Amino acid sequence: MAESFDSLSPRAALVEIARDFHARGWMAGTAGNLSARVDHKHFWITASGKPKGRLQEKDFLLIRIEDGTVVERLAAPDKPSAETSIHRVIYTLFPDARACLHGHSIDACLAADRAVSAAMGLLLPPLEMVKGFDLWEQNPKVELPLFENLLDVTQIAESVRARFREAAPAVSALMVRSHGATVWGRSLQEAYNRFEILDFLLAYMARAERAG
Amino acid sequence: MAESFDSLSPRAALVEIARDFHARGWMAGTAGNLSARVDHKHFWITASGKPKGRLQEKDFLLIRIEDGTVVERLAAPDKPSAETSIHRVIYTLFPDARACLHGHSIDACLAADRAVSAAMGLLLPPLEMVKGFDLWEQNPKVELPLFENLLDVTQIAESVRARFREAAPAVSALMVRSHGATVWGRSLQEAYNRFEILDFLLAYMARAERAG
């Protein structure tokens, strides 16, 4: 086994991550999408509609960040993930982001249900695990940005851009209500680690008793 | 690993699916049954009483859809699954169905308990995951058809036929109360994806707090 996802080629790493996330129930059916930046102008992203438990290295398209153009397509009929627009926003706003992972988890949806209607964030529990986001505080009070789920994904992407352009979030992650989490990192391994960490925090929330 | 279950022979794919579903707790003991259509008149279905975690390619019988006749039997004493009648109804009513998967899950039983007695359907939660059933709405309100569990399986099959002949369900799936879900698809891979998606939705329901 390779030492780190960063020692693999980006697409090989994303294939391993897809199968891993699928096995954990975070990419049921064809849900979710995974990307890795190649250079400051491009990223690979999963093609739309591929079963994530059986992803292959050819199931990716190379996207130009600036305008979303498909620069390279490994299989003729493939189309980029419907949520490519969100990945473009992340790579544009955060130049050090090297990978961006989006999955759907039951725990994430249940945890987000705890936020009142129209809340802009979800207070994460003050567990030691929060340190995985480089937050070195005792009993940290950190909010995960929360967005409404809209049928038109480009509108979600626009909300993300508008909010994060004002201020970067405290964690390199966001949650779309009734949908799932998106996590990015300065490396493939960091994005993977943080996706796991966020799900740990959300799973704890989904199961913890509501405060008074 | 093959790219998709559809690139395998139908029985090889069903063996992989059986072991996968068994490992997830959806086919405990010999529970559940899996089938794949061969042509417009026939389908392969699992033999009765086989442990699904150790299924073999010879553990199938070829069934004529029209009358349920066993056309081919790979091992002499095998009998077709007791629930063959339900699969026959699905293949008869939905000519584009290529595979039909039935498993028993704890989450599915718990979710169905939320329906009032004699309810004909179970309202699925409006999660993004619903799109996996080709339903492209914001906050979709979709019902999973719900049937009572009867000792005589042919009566369940008859109820399914009677109801679905009137109108096809919104999702290519049904639930038998205190028993489990049956999901079909236009390909083996689609049936597999949708079984996963339905279980995700039912698991969410089983754990979500009851409204009001």
Next chain:
Amino acid sequence: MAESFDSLSPRAALVEIARDFHARGWMAGTAGNLSARVDHKHFWITASGKPKGRLQEKDFLLIRIEDGTVVERLAAPDKPSAETSIHRVIYTLFPDARACLHGHSIDACLAADRAVSAAMGLLLPPLEMVKGFDLWEQNPKVELPLFENLLDVTQIAESVRARFREAAPAVSALMVRSHGATVWGRSLQEAYNRFEILDFLLAYMARAERAG
């Protein structure tokens, strides 16, 4: 993969079952014990204190049913499982029992907590899965025999003998409160299938909302 546990030698099958049950959390640490009858007078049982996730074929002792004598020991210092007395009772009372499996599961302990103090049985939920115990009824009302956990295992064994000598239980299984389930079958595969089925039923109970 072998077609059935019955196509393996008894000890090879029990080693596979131990690793499987360990991976599912039913044999944490060295918990649980597994046995298989060799002939009407003897059975192999796991040695005491072996980590079940790493069990080996030499980690068994051959026991005489009648008096518990160790007839064969594959490694000099091994002692038979502390719960050998319960296995002896099962093989004595049920001549067609070929295998007996005992594990500890969180769900089993939680489900048993639902029984009132000193209850002699636990009503199993009327799920389709109950048919795996050869009970072909609609909405079956079946009780799992429940025993108190005592420090002296031979006293538990004596309670089992006394109660089952009067009447065989409706299911080939019993539960010791705050401890775990014991399941037997007419073959290794049947015992394995039924252990899975019983855990499914107990896991459903542990999670279902209390009636009333």
Next chain:
Amino acid sequence: MAESFDSLSPRAALVEIARDFHARGWMAGTAGNLSARVDHKHFWITASGKPKGRLQEKDFLLIRIEDGTVVERLAAPDKPSAETSIHRVIYTLFPDARACLHGHSIDACLAADRAVSAAMGLLLPPLEMVKGFDLWEQNPKVELPLFENLLDVTQIAESVRARFREAAPAVSALMVRSHGATVWGRSLQEAYNRFEILDFLLAYMARAERAG
């Protein structure tokens, strides 16, 4: 598969344990740390910040128990785990401890939430599984030592030292609130077994209904 973790070299065993614990969700991201004593003066401990699901045998440092000096470093930039001070306390106070394992589990955090604020211990449930800590009582009443989570780990270590110097705990384990459990044993295998057993007990607690 090796018979026991003790038949492997200490670092090879810890690599296997790390991947196992990671797969179970007890070492999400880079969380947790694992060590094994080499002689009465030294132990190997995981380097800081390594993803535990992909740990390698070179990801360890050799530490002198007495003063925490790094005696051997297999990769130049590696630093010992931030929680090395807790491991040093355990090896100092308990000369027969050969391995010490620290992970973060959701169940452990949820179970600890049941203790009132500032409680010094968590009463473990009286399950049969408690015997895995060499406690041979009927309905054992055993407390798991509970410590507050502090940003400065050396202060946690100091609290552990101060309390355990007075009296050894009833179980070879401790819990840091909102953080995770640390378990030690007289062998690698025993530490592993007991980590599993403790998590079983804490998972039961997290799910059991509150008394009263």
